[in-house]
Amino acid sequence: MTSTCGFVAIVGRPNVGKSTLLNRILGQKVSITSRRPQTTRHQVMGIKTEGEVQFIYVDTPGIHIQTRDRNKAINHFMNQAAVQALRDVDCVVFIIDRTRWSDEDQVVLQRLEHVAAPVILAVNKVDRLQDKASLLPWLQGLGARRDFAAIVPISAKQGSNVAELEAEVAKHLPESVHFFPADQITDKSQRFLTAELVREKVTRQLGDELPYQMTVEIEEFRDEGRVVHISALILVERDGQKKILIGENGERIKSIGREARLDMERALGTKVMLNLWVKVKRGWSDDERALKSLGYDLD
Incomplete structure (x- = not known):
């Protein structure tokens, strides 16, 4: 065939x-x-x-x-x-x-x-x-x-x-050799996927409370075999957004971290130690250089 x-x-x-x-x-x-x-x-x-x-x-x-x-x-x-x-x-x-x-x-x-x-x-x-x-x-x-x-x-x-x-x-796929191994399911790295999982949990939990000016950057991804250590930085544009994200006594950020960690462990098939931080980086969503540095690059 x-x-x-x-x-x-x-x-x-x-x-x-x-x-x-x-x-x-x-x-x-x-x-x-x-x-x-x-x-x-x-x-x-x-x-x-x-x-x-x-x-x-x-x-x-x-x-x-x-x-x-x-x-x-x-x-x-x-x-x-x-x-x-x-x-x-x-x-x-x-x-x-x-x-x-x-x-x-x-x-x-x-x-x-x-x-x-x-x-x-x-x-x-x-x-x-x-x-x-x-x-x-x-x-x-x-x-x-x-x-x-x-x-x-x-x-x-x-x-x-x-x-x-x-x-x-x-019906519309051309005759061709396969471009990827049969067991590969995405071209994205584990760092990218874990950052996206954190962003998903923030978006789901906060909804309209937090504007679109939020992104996630993975600062550390260290695989030690039985445990993967991940440090993620959540960037927002205003101090008020940071306060909303952290929540009273840090409860909101703990809940986000807990849900993200469970999804990461399912995706990676191993135990995950996840640390989250929130940082204000003003104007990043309207700055093309900042976007490129955060991975928003069409290249």
Whole structure:
């Protein structure tokens, strides 16, 4: 049997379930998730090998409209990262949320106009539809927006129809040797993944209490065999944000650390000693040099 291998960009507006879909396909967490839009900030590659077929999925930040509160350097970076992922891919999975079509969905569709690769439309969260009868006419109407290679209703969270979506993707992968070993599931380092796990816990616990101007930097990652020692620095832009993050008597930061450590131990398969610090670094989210030093680099 001839081997096939190709790159598949997963795109859509913020908070439609791109990262949830990637994690479901891979069977483990590679991309962090939360209910908050724009949780994903980087291109995150997830690799799945099944026999002679290798899928290389690229999860992307949500493509969003630039507004006054979304006009910092980090917002430009996220949009660029998402659009850059569309170059030279073999297939695109465009995700939307049920029967909702927003201005930002339209922006994503416009970005896909000049993409030569086939585009599969995944209609996510159909398990949460109140009126199931509305789905079929909605799916039929979506075909008028673009000549999609396929339109597949799915539930990334429940796993419904995800195998069918993968089968549609597989049709568009070219004949090729595999680019990665069969047991590799991502191109990201353990340092990157542990930083993302800390950021996920902060985002989930604080929600709207903490603005987007928060990031995590791993200062130490030391593997001693039975124990991995990790020191992580959480950067915010204002003293008030630092106070919120630490919480009364340090309870909030302890809770974040506890949840992050448990996820790290599951991911790394070993005991983890995690130390967290919070530091104010003013203006980092609107400073391109600071962003590059913190790993927000399209190169």
